Amino acid sequence: MDNEFTNINEIKTKIVNLTSNLNLPKGTEAFISDIHGNDDKYLNIIRSGAGNVSRKVEEVFNGRLTKLNQKKLVCLIYYPEEVLENINEKLTDTDDAKQWYMETINRLVEIVRYISGKYPRNIVYDALDSNLRDISEKIVFGNLDTQDKQQYYREMVKTLVNLQMGEEFIISICHAIQKLAIERIHIIGDVYDRGRHPESVIKQLSDTWQNFDFEWGNHDILWMGSLAGSKLCMLNVIRICARYHNLRLLEDVYGIDLTSMIKFATHAYVPIPNFESKVNITGETNEEKDIDNCVQQAAAIMQFKLEGQAIKRRPEFGMNDRLLLDKLSLDKKSVTIGDKTYPIKHGCFQTVNPANPYQITHSEQTVIIDLINQFTHSSQLNEHMWYMLDNGSMYLKHNGNLLFHGCIPVDEKGNFLKWQQDGHEYSGKSFCDYSEYVLKDGMRHPTTGDCYNSDFIWYLWEGKNSPLFGRDKMATFERYFIDDTELQKEHCNPFFKLCKEEWFADKLMKEFELNSRGHIINGHTPDADESPIMANKKIVVVNGLSEADDRNSEIGGYALLFDSYGMRLETLKSFTSRKKSIEEMSDVVIAKQIVERSSERITVKDTDYGQKIKKQIEKLTAMLQ
Incomplete structure (x- = not known):
């Protein structure tokens, strides 16, 4: 710092400027989540300042x-x-x-x-x-x-x-x-999957904004894990892209040549109803629909096989209930789960060997090796995933608030669930820190082999005690093949029920070493029947880019604003298209709800940035002396 100044008056001028900045009103923070590649809707919110x-x-x-x-x-x-x-x-x-x-x-x-x-x-x-x-x-x-x-x-x-x-x-x-x-944007999870242009969100942030952060979601973890060499994460990425007619994202943006996958999939599978695309795209040809359908089947079956291998390799994951291929009947027309047998709806298990159901065939292995090598060597994917890694975290403590996607895994009584590995025990904050460490280590030392890092990163995607997932299972198999809504249900971790309780909010803030006067801002999708403001206004759930609420087609999620006057939750209007928004001159917000109003206007000196300025002033003052 000494080299910045040539005389004592320059130091004094700097102190005057910094001190005056401390008394300016606090800038506006915007909290949004679950972008899911919907760049137009994201830009509509950001351009409007939510x-x-x-x-x-x-x-x-x-x-x-x-x-x-x-x-x-x-x-x-x-x-x-x-x-x-x-x-x-x-x-x-x-x-x-x-x-x-x-x-x-x-x-x-x-x-x-x-x-x-x-x-x-x-x-x-x-x-x-x-x-x-x-x-x-x-x-x-x-x-x-x-x-x-x-x-x-x-x-x-x-x-x-x-x-x-x-x-x-x-x-x-x-x-x-x-x-x-907006002074700072907080994106609380799930930039990727489903929507067509997550890369546009990354580009907009890198080109335009200086103050922003990511709190990773489980969908982001899939893409980061693919770069780290996880074949399981990669197959999930491909399956979801095919499910939402978005394989072009892989081909056109990230340079992934899917020829080997498409050739194998269209040879081994035929289109079936339960693998139809989740979206209807104008101009989509029948050939494209058939390719999406077959690729989705191929990726799903390879995924189920590799999942079985990972579950058997890692008994500490406690996921034996997800071993389902070995529960198929010999004719592959039914599956036994628990003590009940269910008929299979439009099965596609022709590559599953009943004698060794989790064995990858030679043809599948050739496709997997080709694709994982392309993923790990994609320059654009490397650039975007490292951008998310460098600007993101499992959670963030900012201006007295705690931000994270998903949950902090607990039992019914609110006790933090424990994770044991290599003689160490992790829970609550330490488990989130451990999860971030493994992800970063996997990204820094990518390998396409079956290593612990790759397996754990996949666990963060769908493990029952993952802080980014928070449900007892990922019912992908059941949704594809079993016509039973009860079996398809994914039961949430008790965290989501306890979020209604103020004592639980206080416990979370204490665990993360924050003052209980702050707020917990959670980015996961809220339950349709729950208010997004809970625990005596200490917990706020934001899902700014969710699909329209089933109860009211005008509701398109929520965003939170935190400015010098306090916090307010914005109920967002359902977004159809940029063209329609311009034609109708429709505003982004349809309702506002005060979360907290400050009795005195919050200034820069009350923020984390203000604390940094104060330390800088102390150093400058010491130089004067």
Whole structure:
């Protein structure tokens, strides 16, 4: 730090700036989860600041603009490129066009100034487009107290429009508003699987945001585990991609050549009803549907075989109840589970050897080796998974709150379940730390062999005591082959029931060495019958990108905002498409619920970042002395 300064006044100036920053209002944090590759819906939430932008527009223009014009302005901020294209088609008169651009720029600048009032100048500066930064800085930071300054500002805006730079400037200001509406994004699990473009979410974060974090979900673990060399994780990834008609993600984005898998699958299997895709894609051909169906079957059967091998290798996993291939009848038309026999619905067990049901055939082995080598050597997959590893964790303690996806495994009485390995015992926080250690070790030392790291990473995906799964089983086999809804049920860990109790919330906070005045923000999918706010408002479940709630088709999940005034839960409107959102000018939020309101406005000095600033001030003060 000594080398940063050339004289004592520079140190004093730094102390003055840091001290003033401590008294600024706390920035807004947004908590969302379960993106599942739905990049358009994710961007709709992020561009809107999870509803924060429309709130700011209302605060600035209430009584000055009608509700309709406020909605138009909000829609422009969310999607400036698309809205401007529509506007330009309608504005055929030059004078009308100039008038619209000048009025719109003035309104947008007013919003930027309002939002940026709680940020240090350097943060606002970084949010501005670098190509227009000099002009933007003069307009945004300009002093309008005098008539001369106001005239100077008006001439700048007028000249921008006359030089036909209005469109470019509006787009840059809208993007700046989006960035300033949220200071930090917390993504509490499951960026991957189901949706078509998880890579777009990664790209948007890496290109646009500086303050964000991932709390990994079990679906993310599958992709990270595939890179670590887990064949089980890889087969699950392929099966889910085929189930959601998303094999192109593997081929086009991550460069995985699926020729060997498709050739084997279409030769060994024929399409059957229980392996039909979960989504309907416009323009999808019958050939593509058949490939998805057969690949899904092939991946599932290979998965069940390798699962059986892993379960037998690792008796400590306690998953013998998932050994089902050896429970098939000789004719493979029924399966015995417990003391009951169930008929098989559309079986596809032609590669299963009754004498050795968990044996991988030579043809299957050839496909698996080809694919796992491609996964571990994919440069793009390496880049994205390491990005998630470097910017993520099993849990996060931030500003007094505890963030994690899934659960902390407990018994019925709330006692943390114990995991024993190599003479050590882990539970609660230590088990989460251990899980993170094994995942990172597996990523740093990838191997395609049957090692403990690979097996444990797969266990995090579906193990009954996994902190990322939290259910007694992953009923994949039952959902595919057995027509019995009771057997298909996955019973949750007692954690989810105990989350209603305040004493349990306090116990969790104590286990993770946090003050009980904080909150637990959980990213797993909430039960349809449960309120997302529990334990006397100490536990909040956010699932911002879930499918529409069965009880109300308008509900599309939840997001949480934590700003200088406190916490509020946003009930999100169900999202159909970007095009429809623009046409209807629909807002993101349909309801708000206060979780906690601060009696005094929270400032930077009350945050983790504020603590770092205080330590920096202490060091600088010591230098002065």
